Amino acid sequence: xxxxxxxxxxxxxxxxxxxxxxxxxxxxxxxxxxxxxxxxxxxxxxxxxxxxxxxxxxxxxxxxxxxxxxxxxxxxxxxxxxxxxxxxxxxxxxxxxxxxxxxxxxxxxxxxxxxxxxxxxxxxxxxxxxxxxxxxxxxxxxxxxxxxxxxxxxxxxxxxxxxxxxxxxxxxxxxxxxxxxxxxxxxxxxxxxxxxxxxxxxxxxxxxxxxxxxxxxxxxxxxxxxxxx
Numbered sequence: 001x002x003x004x005x006x007x008x009x010x011x012x013x014x015x016x017x018x019x020x021x022x023x024x025x026x027x028x029x030x031x032x033x034x035x036x037x038x039x040x041x042x043x044x045x046x047x048x049x050x051x052x053x054x055x056x057x058x059x060x061x062x063x064x065x066x067x068x069x070x071x072x073x074x075x076x077x078x079x080x081x082x083x084x085x086x087x088x089x090x091x092x093x094x095x096x097x098x099x100x101x102x103x104x105x106x107x108x109x110x111x112x113x114x115x116x117x118x119x120x121x122x123x124x125x126x127x128x129x130x131x132x133x134x135x136x137x138x139x140x141x142x143x144x145x146x147x148x149x150x151x152x153x154x155x156x157x158x159x160x161x162x163x164x165x166x167x168x169x170x171x172x173x174x175x176x177x178x179x180x181x182x183x184x185x186x187x188x189x190x191x192x193x194x195x196x197x198x199x200x201x202x203x204x205x206x207x208x209x210x211x212x213x214x215x216x217x218x219x220x221x222x223x224x225x226x227x228x229x
Contacts, residue, residue, distance in 0.1 A: 028192025030167055030184045033142030033153045042152045042172070043134045043141050049176035054206035055132045057229070063209075064223035065124035073125070082117040089117035128209060128222055130168065131178050131197070144169060178210070195220075203227030 033039065064070045073080040078093040088105075091114065092098040099114045100107060126133075134141060134154045142153040152170040169182040169192075178197045199212040205227045213220040 028182070030191065031144045031146070031153060031169065033144035035140060035142050038150075039141040039143040039152065042143060042150055042176075043154075045176035046131060046134070046152065046170065046172055046178060049172075050131050050178070050200075050208040051202075051206055052132055054203075055129070055227070058203065058205040058207050058227045059229045060227070061128065061209075062224070062226040063124075063128050065120070065127065066221055067223060069120045069124055070223075071121065071124065080117075080121055082121055084120065087113055087116075089113055091117045091121060093121075127213060127220055128225070130181075131170070131210075132207075134170075146171060201225060205229055 059074065059076045061073045061075065062071060068084055070083040071080055080091045080093060082089045082091055086104045088102040090100040090102075096114055096118060099117070101110055101113045102108065103110070103113075133139070134152070136156070138157040140155040140157065142155075144151045144153045146169065151172065153167060154170065155165065155167040157165065166186060167184040169184075170178050171180045171182070173179055177200070180194055180196045182192045182194055184191045193215060196212070196214045197210040198214070200208050200210050202208050203226060207227050209222075209225050209227060211222045211225050213222075
């Protein structure tokens with residue numbers, strides 16, 4: 001028994017050392033940058049590259065998140081249909097208490113499913129439209145040098161992805177198109193983790209949206225992304 005306990009203890013210790021080493025190797029400090037005209041100019045260059053004006057005029061967005069959560073968002077009326085498993089919530093974004101809940105097609109009154117739909121939507125929406133939110137209320141933008149090139153650091157104080165003080169460093173190509181970002185977010189313990197923004201499409205409404213994101217932990221597939229009026 002003592003030998004077994006010792007082996008278990010050594011395994012736990014070794015695992016802890018590996019996790020700590022991974023953290024030290026991959027953890028990055030949040031970069032400092034300069035707010036002002038130059039940062040906002042780079043943000044506007046990115047918005048032009050992804051046709052943000054068309055996004056603002058897009059009424060409907062459809063996508064899914066890893067084939068698990070399915071969405072149809074009516075941006076004009078602030079209503080989004082959220083479906084997963086046997087559940088469907090017609091979510092009233094501004095007045096969640098007015099939302100309608102269905103299980104197997106039958107209407108029910110399970111408040112928890114509304115809360116789940118809100119949580120899913122906030123996270124999964126951000127992975128679809130994050131570049132379009134860089135001028136959202138109470139965001140801060142800073143110009144940062146990354147690999148000798150200009151990059152855009154965006155910090156959300158409130159609103160945006162609803163995680164206060166989360167920061168994202170956008171890496172852009174020469175035309176201003178996002179290629180990836182680094183994340184300093186409360187739900188991910190490793191600061192500075194990378195995620196790609198790739199497989200861009202031009203939707204029927206004219207705006208551009210990314211359908212795939214690759215990270216060390218795997219890939220996020222946004223499914224059959226659509227934007228239309």
